Amino acid sequence: MRDTMAHLNGAGLAAPQIGVPLRVVIFGLKANPRYPDAEEVPDTVLINPVLEPLADTVEEGWEGCLSVPGMRGWVPRWTQLRYWGFDESGNRFSREVQGFHARVVQHECDHLDGILYPMRIRDLSRFGFNEELFPGQDLPAEE
Secondary structure, three states, X not given: OHHHHHHOOOOEEEHHHHOOOOOEEEEEEOOOOOOOOOOOEXXXXXXXXXXXXXXXXXXXXXXXXXXXXXXXXXXXEEOEEXXXXXXXXXXXXXXXXXXXXXXXXXXXXXXXXXXXXXHHOOOHHHEEEHHHHOOOOOOOOOO
């Protein structure tokens, strides 16, 4: 999973995206050309994740996906949440996160339930091919 994510400059990957039927996601971001303005997210392996919103606040932002190449959509996500699960050594851990980190973990965990980001879009006029939505422009960060 790490090799696939790194090869595609992704911020995260869920096991089902590569045909593995397990509740495992990985994510992390340092300097990455696909996300030049995004905050760092620690490299994480999260097994059997549970997400808990910490506020009712939802923010919409652009997302893309390695499973839906060449497209973007304006997706609502909780702004703050706590997640917990197990790491690759079987140790239970939890984190409270916000911003881009919260968006990434929600996006990846959606894959575990068969949800792709277009299913969450409220306004389909804000979903489409990159070159149509952003002609001649640098693209906003995508998940």
